[in-house]
Amino acid sequence: MPQHRPLEPASPWVEVVATDDDWDAADPALLRTFLAQLVWIRAFEQHVLDLAGAGLIHGPAHSSIGQEGGAVGSVLALTSDDSVNGSHRGHHQFLAKALHHVEPKGMDPLAAPSEEVREVLLRTLAEIAGLDRGWSHGRGGSMHLQWKDAGAMGTNAIVGGGVPQAAGFAFAHQRSGTDAVSVTYFGDGAVNIGSTLETMNLAGAWSLPVCFFIENNRYAVSTSVEEATAEPRLSARGAAFNLASWKVDGQDPLAVHLAMTEAVDHMRRGGGATVVEVDTYRFFHQNGGFAGSAFGYRTKEEEKEWRERDPITLTASQLERLGLVEAGDADRAIAQAKAVMEEIGDVLLEPVPDGKPGQRRIREREWPDPAWVDVGVRGDLSELDDAPVVAPDGHAVEVQETKLVESIAAVLGRRMETDPGVVVLGEDVHRLNGGTNGATRGLTDRFPGRILGTPISENAFTGLALGMALDGRFTPVVEFMYADFMWVAADQLFNQVAKARHMYGGDGGVPLVLRSKVAMGTGYGSQHSMDPAGVFATSAGWRIVAPSTPYDYVGLMNTALRCQDPVVVLEHVDLYNAVGPGPVDDLDYCLPVGKAAVRRPGNDVTVLTYLGMVPYVLEAVEGFGQVDAEVIDLRWLDRASIDWDTIEESLTKTNQVLIAEQGAVGTSYGGWLADEIHRRFFDLLDAPVRRVTGAEASPSISKVLERAAIAQKDEVIAELTEIASY
């Protein structure tokens, strides 16, 4: 009979209950601010539902009515230096944070709103209605509310999608030497998704001051928390990651405030990440103004019980008991807020001419200009104005034969030396004498704490890096050990990193560099051998560089690290130990954005290629000898940065083009480029665009099958032979 020894979680897990004694002891100004914020948020949300009912809100209106207690109680434990982000249901937290930012000394429920408060309400309403005066010019709307000045870093429409970023804000606070904290709000639905659990683990491991604030409103749309998990006490998740965890009644703002104050204190003192779970309830369905019971997934009785625990009623009765407000004051405050919201609505709305009584529409002047649709997908590159940019051709600095992998460590080290904000993170980058390939060799010792080996959780650490980039004080360099792992981090890469600037209005930079290793040819098989360029090229927002020489690597990495857009720097294992021209000692020059390199001039056909395929193409052209090909190393692969001038100049001469790449045809890069070339340069073409790609299948482990799946020199020669035969 084995012995059984009970084990305990390493961190405390407690429920906080507020008593009348706690209300008696609380700061009256804080309690009046509770009521004021609750009332303003409720009136705002009710107004949004009214507009949605009148068809004036495009898209869903995810009401937070019923859940305001958790938002107000928690936000009032923060300062403007602290960061928050949230989910699709985030109006209440955003407003609480913004109102607290403009009224840091508190609010009175009966006082007329200040101009700043009106401004917050107006711009938030405008954003939710998709209008130009909104925080993000109407691009973000209800689910993407961002006002960085207030520490509101952006709500998020992907369940769990914002959680990793909050760890990045926490990282920035901590590494900047402040005691500021980060709070990420999400619901019972998001608690089970990988991003959230990965981030809890990562934040625990790195002891980051981030609070995972779970609003357990009991339903993920219509799926109940008991259906979704065997542990509906959601704060129990914290114990799995050794995070101090609190559970509290979310309808009671004081209880929440007490619990949150403890959690914030824990984080400010360096105790690491925390979990706060509030029990709460949304009075309406997922979106719109109908009760959930109307959809049959919960009962009217249950809704009635929760409505009796309305945070406004609860707070107002405590304030009356304490003599802080008089009977009827709460109603008067609600009436005032409702009237103010009508006035604010009238700024954006006007009666429909000849319409039905009360029928309104958006004022024409409030809409954003449709011509603005693509503005801010990327930045304007003005950040490079003072960069030491060299000519695209030749070598601007003294060069010598160098291994490319050594140039990686050299240039990263140089940048870390000159910019204390540069940090490198990825799997095993801190060990193995420079990661799995030696690209970070020597850096761990030179820069303690800035070469960060991550847990194996690409979504979490990519999102964490995005949080750093949005914060702006750090420039993360993320390494993916294999390009194929991008699919694991797909939400962060393509929904978050790529869209963040544009979605939040176009002004905020996203200085993030992703180093992604292309390992085809190494025998790692179907799931480790892809070229990600084609997939990244579909994602507006990313810039893509593909250096084929040590000299290019240094210049392009320097440009990428200065750029305020996310840049993926592709690295090919074939090139790591290949020798080419690299700088002798100058590691500061930048290669210009959007400039390709003509590696071999020629007259018969233009070969567009990049990365590891460049040497194969050059060998093929020289070896075959019968076709005078002009070989262009594209260097910059994304739609915005590709060098159309050089391509056009070459096509004008050769009238024929071959796009040569190595990877599988399905995810290949050249498809969009061929399409674009046909449309841009139709009259220059004397033949259809030709392409060399790998096979349909991903490269297999078996050496012969792998070789058959990858395009190299022979495949280029085959195409050149075709060209020569006409």
Add this chain to the structure above:
Amino acid sequence: MARVLRMPGLSASDTTGVLAEWLVAEAATFADADALATIETDKALVDVEAEGGGVVLKTLVPPGSQVDVGAPIAVLADPGEEVADLDALLQELGVADTAVPVVAERRDVPDTDPGSGSPVPEPGPVTTPSVVEPAETNGRVFASPLARKMAREAGIPVEEITGTGPRHRVLRRDVEAAMASRTPASSSPAPAPASPPEPATSGSSYEDVPHTRLRRTVAERLAASKQQAPHFYVRATIRAERLLALRAELNAALAAEDAAPVSVNDLVVKAVAVAHARVPEMNVTWGEDAVRRWQVADVAVAVATDRGLVTPVVRDVGSRPVTAVAADVRELAGRAREGRLRQDDLEGGSITVSNLGMFGVEEFAAIINPPHAAILAVGAVRDEPVVEDGAVVPGRVMSLTLSVDHRPVDGVVAARWLAVLTEVLERPVRLLA
């Protein structure tokens, strides 16, 4: 029964037409023979007439679109026909995609019923206009985009260039070879890439007038004629006194009847038909495999219009009185100036009469209007001393220059024909019988 109305092929050489205007709106009804649309071809504006009454369910191309011959342009239905689901019907007819048709380059569209504007009901689903299946038999010429552009700028039809690329595709080098073979040693460089014509600005020393479709066609056809048809020329100067006397007498009689007068040119046109009857070897056209001999004498008349040169054809000149010929010429010239010629007005014949006499031109040589075998250039009637019975006397003369395509017609034939023409014009009473 709903049916597809297609872009009619108005002549054998037309591969596309411009839908200039819809004359019946969508959902509107039309009667038999109503004009449904106006189509602009290289040379004419043509009305497409309805075969039987009906209703226009949907127009598939907007006005101004260039459309392949044979491509669907509208869906028609019988009068009173109910269509519950138009989209489904369009789908069924294979014309659901109503995007402006992309003009697919091709040539030698099977020559079905040229000039017919009738809707052709299709038994099965039809391809959308942009999809032209390159069958072996339809004679499509493949050419690279660059080759097409270069050929267009050089005025060489790609159909006349031998392609050396894949599937005999015409490539840049083929166009360059064609240009080299057609240009004298002092060949000028290829024309610069087409750039939009610059508007004349004050102080500018030139003005670029963009080519009209007609201008371009004239240029292409006449350049091709001069390049492909080996021209030779025979000349004669005739005594015109009797011709003028006859015309004066005839017009006096016509004036008495309030009828329109005839011109010297009308008489020349009539004389050409008489000469054709006597020398039928001249009433021919050159074809790829055969020389075609025509049974009747259709004679084209060159008409200058604001839009450019056109050559409507007067039918069966030989068997009709000169007054009828004159009336035809007048009517055709009038419609030519209004741009209202029908395609069939422009087809047929083996010879053109071109007359610049009204400008005082003494004589000139003209370029044959393909596929004709000849063109007769008529100069002004002028007073000149002539030798008559050994004495110099005042005479009235007119010079004629016949340009002849040497492929179907030898010099002797042309000489005989010109001699007959001279005789007829100098003894013009023959023109009246």
